[in-house]
Amino acid sequence: MGLRNKLRNRLRMGRGRAKAKVGRAGGDPYLETKGRGERASGAARQVTEQAKDAGRNVRDAVKE
Numbered sequence: 001m002g003l004r005n006k007l008r009n010r011l012r013m014g015r016g017r018a019k020a021k022v023g024r025a026g027g028d029p030y031l032e033t034k035g036r037g038e039r040a041s042g043a044a045r046q047v048t049e050q051a052k053d054a055g056r057n058v059r060d061a062v063k064e
Contacts, residue, residue, distance in 0.1 A: 005049055021035070
């Protein structure tokens with residue numbers, strides 16, 4: 001499940017980047033802001049996934 005979430009987060013970040021660029025090019029501050037927010041949301045979720053992975057790695061290291 002972790003890989004699927006990571007991919008979804010990367011896609012969200014990419015979609016946000018695209019929206020921000022289109023908003024900037026078209027002079028639409030609402031779309032640009034929405035894109036930036038979506039990109040930040042994806043990045044925050046990605047950090048959460050990385051923290052979960054780190055926790056799993058520590059747990060597995062302690063088991064050994």
